[in-house]
Amino acid sequence: MPLVFFGVLGFVAILVISLTVRPWFTESHARGGERADRGGASTLVNRNTIVLTAMSVIGGFVIYGYLGMYPAFLREGLRYSPTTTGTVMSLYGLGALGSIGGGWLGDRFSPRLVLGLAFLFAAALGFLMFNGSGAVLPQVMLSFGWGIVVSSIIYVNLGGYHVKSLRRSLASRASGIFVTSLYGSSSVAGYVMGWIATQGGWAAAGTIQLSVLSLVAATLALALRPDQMSA
Incomplete structure (x- = not known):
């Protein structure tokens, strides 16, 4: 039943978007070819794209390691009921609603700072989730924070910086x-x-896949070159 409800919400969203969102909201028109395509690398083989690709691979392990196994940890490791597990996971989704703010941070500040600090926070949160208190309230707070940091900041800005690393004509690639x-x-x-x-x-699984990998990604963020990205 929950999945059916989720699917129905998707159709509702499609209907609302088709009726309310206008082309000017998502489609831009360049005034001049060269002016519109300035900034960013002209080839896929460049420092920023390579670093961001490595960070995205790590991001996949971190984000979906949590989504795939954290509910199992709550059920098997902490003996939560299905209802309590669902409540904790719902707070992750609530945190992910901050994506607009996360994108704003990515536009306003350096990718080194945004991704570096976000992955550092992810490392701390991941460690505390699997090594800290097993009480419900701390897990709820950590899951909410994870949603903000990982989905609203890391996920959004990894995608955004990939686009900024290349010329606009290569945005789809x-x-x-x-x-x-x-x-x-x-x-x-x-x-x-x-x-x-x-x-x-x-504890080892959370420490290795969430915390250690996040620390590696935070270190990689220092290798990014913001001056070579488009504005």
Whole structure:
């Protein structure tokens, strides 16, 4: 039943968007070819795209490791009921509603700062979720924070900076690289985290896949060159 409701909401969203959103909201018209295509690299093989691709692969493991295995941790590790588990996970979705603000941060501040700090926060949150208190309230707060940091900031700005790293004429390819790299790793993220949990326990799984990988991504953010991105 919940999935049916979710699907119905999707159709409602399609109807609302088709009736209310106008082309000017999503479509831009360039005044001059060269002016519209300035800024960003003219080839896919450039420093920023390579670094962001590596970070997106890590992001897939981090984001979807959580989505795939955190509910299992709540049920098996903390013995939460299905209702309580659903409540905790709902707070993640609530945090993800901050995506507009996350995108604003990405436009206003340096990608080194935005992604670097966001991945550092993700490392801390991931560690606390799997190594901290098992009480419901702390887990609810951590899940909400995870939604803000990971979905509203990291996910949104990884995609945005991929586009900014290339000329506007290559924007579609930039989006393709982002989707392929992030969802490629996400396809095995749950399996990998489950394997780590089986071998070393939930604490090890959370520490390795969420915290350690996030620290690696935060370090990679320092290699980005904002001056080579489009405005």
